[in-house]
Ligand SMILES: Nc1ncnc2c1ncn2[C@@H]1O[C@H](COP(=O)(O)OP(=O)(O)OP(=O)(O)O)[C@@H](O)[C@H]1O
């Protein structure tokens with residue numbers, strides 16, 4: 001039985017007078033992978049950042065409309081709770097450069113001042129790193145700085161840091177665009193693993209990636225959600241011809 | 253092309269190059285001259301006795317600068333305790349709020365403060381803290397005190413710390429702040445646990461430079477800390493400091509006092525050099541690599 005975890009109704013977002021996300025309606029089912037595609041500048045990142053209320057941190061940025069996580073209005077909750085429930089992974093790996101690998105994984109607890117007994121902390125670090133398939137590679141160098149890892153490892157470390165907080169959803173903004181093909185496929189495999197416990201929303205410019213990893217695909221165009229359907233249907237039989245043009249490469 | 257012409261141009265180029273070298277060397281000369289002169293005059297005066305004794309009265313030989321050394325350290329420490337937290341927080345504020353009216357005024361006033369002559373700052377501290385005042389329910393007894401000197405020096409440190417903190421933090425990538433915010437950290441934790449620790453080397457170097465800057469300040473101390481021929485650790489009372497000792501003793505006619513002034517000058521110089529080198533070392537060592 002599919003239950004909806006996130007629901008947007010008539011959602012709009014702007015930078016000052018620049019109306020960037022227009023009237024978006026979407027239902028995101030739990031434990032699914034949703035790919036978000038669309039030409040550059042169409043508002044994918046902006047919409048994604050509205051989900052966990054990162055958008056409002058930019059001076060002059062505004063939004064309105066309905067955004068519900070499990071029937072609870074995200075914009076009525078405290079942003080800190082929202083971000084604890086909806087994690088985010090960025091385009092460029094951004095581990096905390098002053099922290100060790102261990103502390104990077106536990107950063108959400110440590111830096112928030114949540115004290116945990118050592119055993120529990122160790123458990124969280126090992127479990128999170130195992131989930132992102134990084135444990136074997138780094139278990140002997142947990143005290144080294146996170147910034148010494150390769151780009152792909154750093155990105156998995158950032159995913160581990162997000163996973164460690166046990167969120168319900170994880171938002172990814174072009175998570176593999178700064179990675180080499182091998183790291184990319186490792187991260188893609190990871191998505192399948194994570195699906196069991198989390199709902200993933202992934203912005204990507206890579207159509208093969210969207211086709212490979214996602215269950216449903218949303219296509220944005222000039223700030224509007226043009227089409228949203230099963231990935232198979234989107235790639236074989238899209239209804240809107242703007243989607244069709246994009247997928248066949250008529251514009252990028 | 254004509255060989256002679258090329259030669260002429262090469263000659264001109266060499267001439268210009270030599271001039272540049274010469275002028276660059278000319279910048280080092282004053283420092284070398286000062287170092288040479290002060291070391292020559294001061295090095296023979298410095299020994300253990302000099303460091304742990306206070307000046308002897310006129311007519312007795314020997315004596316040291318312990319009171320000035322201790323006084324300088326206390327005055328500077330208290331100034332740092334006042335200026336560092338305010339400076340860092342203001343710097344954080346400015347780096348977070350690039351625009352806005354308060355940020356504009358804050359930036360403008362730190363810029364102006366940086367250019368205010370130290371003697372003017374001294375006078376202001378004098379009027380606030382040294383002169384007695386009475387506003388009905390608060391009676392301020394006033395009097396010269398180390399604390400009033402520290403306040404004057406703290407005002408001089410502030411703009412340096414504020415601007416170096418601001419510049420350091422502005423250079424940190426936004427992705428760092430976003431990483432922390434996306435983990436559900438409240439703003440103050442993002443600042444104190446992520447942004448400031450990552451920028452710590454730049455902030456520290458600003459603090460060190462501000463200390464180096466005020467170490468030799470004499471003017472603001474003349475009518476605040478005032479000076480004291482005895483060892484005092486009470487910040488509510490007049491206190492000696494290295495620049496004050498040099499100012500007072502260098503102009504005296506007694507050879508013993510002149511010796512103290514030379515020795516104190518050397519100590520001051522070493523202190524400032526040490527701070528500068530130390531700053532370079534910590535900026536390199538503590539710099540966080542991305
Ligand atoms: N920080 C910002 N301030 C002002 N305007 C912005 C800002 N970020 C984005 N925009 C504007 O919002 C629009 C949508 O940007 P957004 O980043 O959401 O696009 P995107 O779909 O993620 O593009 P890309 O595929 O290139 O990442 C753009 O036209 C851009 O000019």
Ligand SMILES: [Mg+2]
Pocket residue numbers: 044045046173
């Ligand atoms: Mg984007």
